[in-house]
Amino acid sequence: MKKDSLLNSFGIIFAYLSLEIVLDVIYSIIKNFTTLMQNHIINNFSLIMISTIILMFIIHLLKSKLSNQWKNFKKNSSSIIKKSLKYWFIGFLLMIASNLIINLIIPNGLAPNEELNRLALKKYPVYSCISICILGPITEELLFRLNFKSTVKGRTPFILLTGLVFSLMHILFSTSNLIEIIYIIPYSMLGFAFGALYYDTDNIYSSIFAHILHNTLATTIILLGI
Numbered sequence: 001m002k003k004d005s006l007l008n009s010f011g012i013i014f015a016y017l018s019l020e021i022v023l024d025v026i027y028s029i030i031k032n033f034t035t036l037m038q039n040h041i042i043n044n045f046s047l048i049m050i051s052t053i054i055l056m057f058i059i060h061l062l063k064s065k066l067s068n069q070w071k072n073f074k075k076n077s078s079s080i081i082k083k084s085l086k087y088w089f090i091g092f093l094l095m096i097a098s099n100l101i102i103n104l105i106i107p108n109g110l111a112p113n114e115e116l117n118r119l120a121l122k123k124y125p126v127y128s129c130i131s132i133c134i135l136g137p138i139t140e141e142l143l144f145r146l147n148f149k150s151t152v153k154g155r156t157p158f159i160l161l162t163g164l165v166f167s168l169m170h171i172l173f174s175t176s177n178l179i180e181i182i183y184i185i186p187y188s189m190l191g192f193a194f195g196a197l198y199y200d201t202d203n204i205y206s207s208i209f210a211h212i213l214h215n216t217l218a219t220t221i222i223l224l225g226i
């Protein structure tokens with residue numbers, strides 16, 4: 001690993017978190033001191049804009065690493081999509097298996113991040129669908145995969161590091177008790193699959209496609225059950 005580059009990669013994550021906090025504070029202030037956000041359409045639009053601004057910020061920081069990847073994806077889209085489906089399916093099965101084991105420890109439990117998503121889908125359905133299914137997957141793949149590609153040398157270290165960072169970011173900021181940290185395992189399974197997919201294809205759009213597919217299917221299942 002290149003120490004300086006690794007620090008830069010984590011620095012980008014810190015910059016992302018800082019921007020998210022700043023925008024959330026601004027949103028909260030506007031919501032608390034004006035009646036503007038009481039309008040459902042304006043509220044959803046504002047939240048979509050916040051997520052879009054954050055994504056544009058990440059794209060700007062990583063634009064040099066995105067060069068030629070879209071051209072490569074279009075040229076080899078068929079083979080890349082086939083690999084995306086294969087790796088996603090493996091990660092999905094591992095995620096289900098680990099969740100089944102966790103359910104023996106925490107009966108009828110839900111990962112805290114999934115609970116938040118369910119609440120958001122009920123309260124802000126338009127924003128949540130766009131964020132969970134499109135904006136979120138793109139942001140996370142750029143941040144947790146592309147961001148570390150030139151930093152971490154070796155397939156196994158890359159898969160392990162990016163998978164763990166991916167899972168930690170989904171759990172640590174939403175967990176309310178220590179036992180819920182166990183949900184790092186299923187998120188890691190999916191994160192490892194996405195990391196392996198990106199590393200083996202060397203195209204970030206492969207893991208973006210798989211991530212969007214997974215989140216869209218999961219969101220559809222949740223909406224059908226609401």
